[in-house]
Amino acid sequence: MSAITRDEVAHLARLSRLALSDEELDHYATQLDVIIGSVARVSEVAAEDVPPSSHALPLTNVFRPDEVRPCLTPEQALSGAPAVEDQRFRVPRILGEEA
Amino acid sequence: MTTTTTLMPYDEALERYEPVLGLETHVELGTASKMFCGCATTFGAAPNTQVCPVCLALPGALPVANEKAIESTIRIGLALNCSIASWCRFARKNYFYPDMPKNYQISQYDEPLCTDGYLDVEVDGTVVRVGIERVHLEEDTGKSTHVGGATGRIHGADYSIVDYNRAGIPLVEIVTKPIEGADRLAPEVARAYVTELRELMRALGVSDVRMEEGSLRCDVNVSLMPRGSSEWGTRTETKNVNSLRSVERAVRHEIERQAAILSEGGRIVQETRHFHEDTGTTTSGRSKEEAQDYRYFPEPDLVPIAPDPAWVAELKAALPELPSVRRKRLQQEWGVSDLDMQAMHNADAIDLVEATVAAGAPPADARKWWMGELARRANEAAVPLSDLRITPDQVARVCALVASGALNDKLARQVLEGVLEGEGTPDEVVASRGLQIVNDEGELSRIIDEVLAANADAADKVRGGKIAAVGALVGGVMKASRGKADAARARELILEKLGVSA
Amino acid sequence: MSLTRKSAAELAALMASGEVSAVEVTQAHLDRVAEVDPKINAFLHVDAEAALEQARAIDARRAAGEELGPLAGVPIAHKDVFTTIDMPTTAGSRILEGWRPPYDATVTRRLREAGLVILGKTNLDEFAMGSSTENSAYFPTRNPWDLSRVPGGSSGGSSAAVAGYVTPLSTGTDTGGSIRQPAAVTGIVGMKPTYGGSSRYGLIAFASSLDTPGPFARNVLDAALLHEAFSGHDPLDSTSIDAPVPPVVEAARHPDVAGLRVGVVKEFAGEGYQQGVLNRFHDSVELLESLGAKVVEVSCPSFTTALPAYYLIAPSECSSNLARFDAMRYGLRVGDDGTRSAEEVMALTRAAGFGPEVKRRIMLGTYALSSGYYDAYYGQAQKVRTLIARDFEAAFQQVDVLISPTTPTTAFPIGERADDPMAMYLADLCTIPANLAGNAAISVPCGLADEDGLPVGLQIMAPVLGDDRCYRVGAAVEKAFESRWNGPLLKEAPAL
């Protein structure tokens, strides 16, 4: 299960939107290999009939009523924006549609 | 688009191949607040005025699910004959996109709220049962506007500006099972399905389903298999097909396009395609260098949904009459033919006619005006019937004026025109345009005398027993009165004056 | 005695009786910040004027005869992972440098409403990922016991500030031990409440299903007072428990363990444990027995796989939670020269704005969630999580609380584990099970290790919503040890 390749790390970096240098890729490949090799111990636990837990506690059905609450002002909403135009968030060109 | 696409004529394509369809429909629910926060959902608000830490994905903000949206989704599922999950979770669908503030969409993955249902649709008198794979709840994205470049489109733009008002509005996604056996009716089946779905949403009151505002959007999957084969071909997914007509056209186009490729020994690429309203064609979406890996996992910020069976039963019992059932009932009540009913359905006139009847008009009259004069006007203006600036109450009033003899059909059309042009209520238009039928006997008598004097020949013919010639005289009276005379009464008076008994 | 030497409860009493004003208390602590923070670097942001302004408002309200909360006027420092409307919030990261949130976290808001005076924001491992506060993008924080050592992490700024007598109270967050571990290695009290007992709204998420806000203080009662002040149901957090806050203050005032059944977790001993830590743990066991508790050994076999399960679950959630830091709406933006695409700017910004540990965990989580690996890693880790919850359940059939050392070792030297993630991860060995199962757990000082004279923590774990048991046992241990030590373990910050 171990042995993560540099290519795989490059793929993970791309999926994670991290522009890593070649040296960083090598560095992380070495470290991730050790970490993954270690955490892979979970697969040794015989747990076929054990249900997975996604949450710490078994709560269900937590809803809010369909009521309108005050929004931020546009000034507040845009206050942290790196760039603003026309009361909108200005972002670099988008390459293509997804999903 | 510079690339030309070879198409195979539809009939030939259908001779050689059998289409398999799949439809994914996203419906924006008409809740007052967003899916996971309390922001308003008003359409057309100024940019970034309906946003908060949650829907902007500010650090630290957390979602809380809107109960009404859950309820609406369950009701949709029940109306589509689905099973409702006894326990299910939201999941995160991870991908980066500037429209999507968290860079994951809260959606549902392998545990949708509703599964395994169907919707019956009617095409050319045949009922086609469209299987429903799943109905699940998710959230909408923001809206970006692409600035610069030549086209205003995403490609070639210099940069984009984003408004997150729409981010987080609840979306219900309804996915069909593969629809086989629609055969040459596939485009019509697709359209009929979306039409029926839209009506269902309206009947349930869960969405205003305005396709032009994007509150109902369709992705259309099409694949072809050679006749005699039972193995499905590779499918394409055409995104954001946003009108009923486009659904039909997109299916037809994909059939013609794929057939041309396959017949030349080509291979269909599994891809996303974009539909172009102007040309009715599809083009390939950006080819992705690698398959998407959305890394779905259960949303840890939201707890599972476990709908109480008693609640679900209550919702089921309280479902309104479904559109197809209602149409059958109305058809009987109104006594109209299958063809007329279908025409009304296609024109989206049933609700309007029903409301007009409810306001007191006879069904035949209500149908006549909506499907005649008003449909013509809507068509001219290229707007849906329901967008005309006239209410069913007002149409009913016009019907009543005609029935009472105060208006004839010709005047009634002028009244409708006045109302549509914003001149007021039917009564106000009648008054302001002076459209009352001439009921004043003295005035009518004076007009008749003038007409008789001016048409002595015709008058003589009538006197001489050629009763048929009276028609021309009545016509003269109508013309002289600019249509306001009561033609029947004018005929009586003319005959009386000429000493002829009818 | 200087005001900074006093406990929160003492300060509150002095202010309530009118002997001192909130302004005097605040000024004394601000003076202490100025004096010692240059040595320990606990704070990322201090706003003296704003703190005095809050103190003046409290004094005015008290003078007007208004009834104030039990901690009104008491100074506090917030881990810089809670949003504050009047101060920058960075999560210890360059990617959020200078960000001013337009809203308060629920914890921040409630404490503001309770009249506590915010001195500033404390340092942490970037996005709360780490056990030493060396992963802060700004600077490491130092342990007031020994400035060459770490104060624990990720809430190391908050633990150092309390241990350094800079503030009587501070907030932290505990995802895998980030309150208990720093409390243990700085000789103070740190509590991880039951998951869902304290609101996560406005807490910048690391791992949603594990993150738990909690209090730091120099004694058990102060921790309980703070715990009570910010806890309780929050409709803005779907995972918040809609139940009354357990009677933690009441419990802290009743340090009685006679007849209580205490379980020693068998798995938390042996290789990797410092002898001095084990010695102090054995002292604690004997102490509890001498106080009338019935101590038995309990086995929780799945606890040995808690660490790998945690290092799959937490990175998986973090890979998704940190996706929002994309240079589009707030925070750092790098490389936007008009030619690069949004995708490129995102990747450049994230590469520049996140530190190595954050990148490591994002990639690890991305890996664990990828198709093809999900079942073997994330899915299997979630099963281990179930097994751990079952072990706890079985244990709490036999005993009222479980105890263990809080950490396998005392505070390690700054830099020692910086390049060895696996060694760093071992610091959370004993604390992680309570996060995975959502249980309440506290760390209280139990003496100094023989080898290095550094503090050792005793971890007391209770069932979900059994937070009061942690305080009851913690208070009993504290009382007994203090009479043995002739005062608190931390009489003064030794290195200051």
Ligand SMILES: [Mg+2]
């Ligand atoms: Mg979807």
Ligand SMILES: [Zn+2]
């Ligand atoms: Zn919002």
